[in-house]
Amino acid sequence: MEFRKELKQRILIGEGAMGTLLYSRGIDNCYEELNCTEPDQIEAIHRTYLDAGADILQSNTYGANFHKLKRYGLEDQVSQINRQGIAIAKKVAQGKAFVFGTIGASRSIRKSDLSLEEIKRSFREQLYSLLLESPDGLLFETYYDLEELETVLKIARQETDIPIITNVTLHELGNLQNGVQLNEAFKRLEQLGSDVVGLNCRLGPHHMIRALESVQLPSNAALAAYPNASLPEYVDGRLVYDAAPEYFGSSALQLRDQGASIIGGCCGTTPQHITAMKAAVGDLAPIVEKKMPATKVETIEVREQDRTPALYEKAKTERTILVELDPPKKLGIEEFMKGSKALKEAGVDTITLADNSLASPRISNAALGMLIKSQLDLNPLVHITCRDRNLIGLQSHLMGLQTLGLNEVLVITGDPSKIGDFPGATSVYDLSSFDLISLVKQFNEGLSYSGQSLGQKTNFKIAAAFNPNVKYLDRAVQRMEKKIECGAHSFLTQPIYSTSQIEEVYEATKHLETPIFVGIMPLTSTRNAEFIHNEVPGIKLPDHVRRAMAAAGNDPIQAQKEGVAIARELVDAAMDKFKGIYLITPFLRYEMTAELTRYIRTLDQTKTSEVAAYE
Template sequence: MSILDRLKHEVLTADGAMGTLLYSYGIDFCYEELNVEKREVIEQIHLDYIKAGADVIQTNSYGANAYKLARYGLEHRVRELNKASMQIAKKAVAPNGRFVLGTIGGIRGMRKSSVTLTEIEAAIREQADSLLSEQPDGLLFETYYDFDELTTVLKMIRPLTDLPLIAQVSMHEPGVLQNGMALNKALHHLEGLGADIVGVNCRLGPHHTIQALEEVALPEKAFLSAYPNASLLDVEDGRIVYESEADYFGQAAVKLRNEGVRLIGGCCGTTPKHIEATKKALAGLPPITEKKVKAEQPIIIKETAAPSLPRLHEKVKTERTIIVELDTPKQLDTNAYIEGAKALHETGIAAVTMADNSLASPRVSNLAIASLLKMNHHIRPLVHITCRDRNLIGLQSHLMGLHALGLHDVLAITGDPTKIGDFPGATSVYDVSSLELIQLIKQMNEGISFSGKPFKQKANFSVAAAFNPNVRVLDRAVKRLEKKIECGADYFITQPVFTKEKIIEVYEATKHLPTPIFIGIMPLTNSRNAEFLHHEVPGIKLADETLQRMKACEGDREASAREGVNIAKELIDTAAKLFNGIYLITPFLRYEMSIQLINYIEQLDGKIKERGIAHVQSTSN
């Protein structure tokens, strides 16, 4: 009799966590490698769960795919480790008549760009083939936060086998997936893709798992499963612990059964004691065949009022648009900075941009300065946001704060590594890359938080992305731009470009893109500045003529500044013919240099209009 036949008439008890027990034993290396190196340890855990009453056990193969095994240099042992996991589990159940599920864990978390769906398909197919060769009673796909990943995997595996497939999602918030989809909708979609059992596991404890399932209708053909954590996790003396009594978990199992769940096990923090309590609590209880579903609470997400100023990415498509970077100060006196920002604003520029601790050196918070500029001086700020300094909690909080202050123009960037800055021992966070950050900001624009929870109001961010054209192979950089466009980037801002040839090359390489580009121009301040950029900043090379011109002014501050501005003007002559967007980077708070360039651009545009020479008007630049 198959597991599906049993589930037609029974509520089955599954096993609990494998990793929790191994962790409690002090094992801190690849758990899947134990299938070969410590077979007896894995077998004993299976036997302990069987003794506790588990009808179904899963193999110790959660992370046994090439992508995850590569962390330990074991990616060449996928087949060996998966086959061993099945052999150990089947040996344990041989005299007991229990079911064995081959376990395949999710790969993606928040970081979608870390591994593509194509790479996931290849890794999971190899793992699934290895498990299927040992004839399991079914395959269990568990701990999938990314719904696209799970649906991709399910579509690929379903045609390969007639064995039961169990598809389980994981939630950050009860009742809603990471992408904002309701759990009820998600599980029924998985059923439609051929999953025989659909459910949830991990992250949430029994209370919130039950709460989430209250809004889930019984599937038409599939069965429901639930493997909650023992509780919310805690940390004691640096070790992860779960505070949950086994009896409480057993009582929760009955409530899960009352919500129509027919396969009940445990995830993180659960032990044989929890499974024993579950088995006893469920004894004699038939499965639920009818259920009154708790009505989903209507989610009302309000629109945010449109900003009073036109969006930069719309404005630049039809007219000359200048934005100027003025980095916030490294010391507490902000008077000179504010005066500089006011002087730039008076020239009529579209926005003042401010980096987020550029070069990994601490500066006055750009959020604070942006708020002061907007509230006190009616200056439009464009705030840079790096992935370096804030984890996901901090990033969402920071963006919520920007929204509350009415600061809707942002630039999403990865951020310079901390080792180059003033505090090289500081930690770089990088929970997400700039691509994922763009996606998450765009998700906020739909009124959905990073965890999938509704915000009750849509954000209204216009999202710029960075473009570094100072690379050896420009085509690769353009490919990355295309990925950023797919993630939702509204426009691009480039790193400073120092030759006319590079400006033309950038135009030719990007003119097919539908997304506007602001080309970066930064005036040189002196010969030392030029030599530093040329010799020490990766990817930037100045023309020999430029270096010689700056060298000729060495020792004369005013002459050096004039020459630096003149060189920038020559670059603008080319850039203004090809790009509507000009991004001026102010060096060392010397905003008077940027003002000279702003005035020059305005004069140039006037001359162009007088001569009747049209600006390049394309949908891309």
């Protein structure tokens, strides 16, 4: 049999699920390892699918790449596991079915976990291992990220001319997660040399049929559909799929009507589902013409921009002062609002609100941000951590902030929960700070994470964190540059306690046009100074600073004065090099940051007067 010829003459039936079938039998470890440890079990499953009517068997190698096998300590067995996977499938097929080598996606929702270079290296190792066993073709499946799929397809096409099936996966109908329409994605994959373009996983038959309704028949490639059995049900701690095989039979005919030439099954499907689909399509040939529905163009509303200049824009040319004031840990906001008012009167440009700093629960910064906006007429900068919300919660939170008009945000990773008041709480980290910056940027383009339209474009101004208190400053600057590529508009630094360090930061970042707000946090006591010096990772106070704080002894008033005096020296150094100043209020002692704000404004006024007098 010749695959490309057969594909034009009849509907080919793909295999059903392997992983969920093993899972239903109580196996919950590395499925790919079974190629070597229990080959008879994998062989039996392939044989059952062949007997059910499958025309294409796919090797049990979906996750058999370096990065996924490393989780099980099997990274040195990539070649063995992949080669054995093909060998088992070929032993079963015996010319009665095509054998395709399966390669699954590496990227999950956290794109930053693996760089493209890491993916390329891992992919090549798996690809070469599969090709050594001479499969009839390759099947790339469950790719949410089109960039990754295009990257690996280019590599594969350079190495082999055997048939390739490329299946993408959708969060929602119509678009991939980067906003590319499904029809456009298929065209791009076809141009890169894919013989078959299609969908697999995530969607059941109903939604997969709907997704294909908007897809034109490719010019040269064929279409494939591998739906899930259904939406899974959670029963007694296990995921259970419960779609009737008969339903899959009727759905196979509808998938064929939408142009699918290959129809198989993904999560939850069994040999019974494959039997039903084979019986339904029989020897039917693929359709050659398809009537497309009228195209509906969705417009994305562009909301009127906030007329208040963005902080990052202002900081390019004017002195801009941000002051962080932590939301209270207890109910009652009178002192917090009093401090916020005092800071405004002192001349701050805005107040920045941490998101449960030090992993300790505080009053919602969005709630306090709205009060500051409505009562003090300041547009606060609201922090968003990756720690406390999963992807669903983050997207909901962003939509809420946009609705409230809180469009100045600082995206940070967030301290791990184990250092806070509830060390047993879960740190989520669905996204890294890079991923979240990219997500906010995508919101500004009017697209959700899934690629669906939000109906409106948001107008978030994205600040990011920069930690200069590291051994290798050049690496920290490289992280800054990566965050700029992701969409960051400005940076707030961790607190700096050395004038020479401010100079070093300036020299290391002066090539960047992105504004930097230099972080300065006044010390409150010698105990506070020693804690920061000895217990806060990465921060070391200069000896003269520690001596000055020690000299203040246990006198809180004198210690506070000394802390402000030290902060003034740092302010002087920062103002000479940077327009942006980021004052961090310690322990809600807003009178200290208010005093420093007035000091900065006075210095600027004095310099302005001196320049005017000189002219």
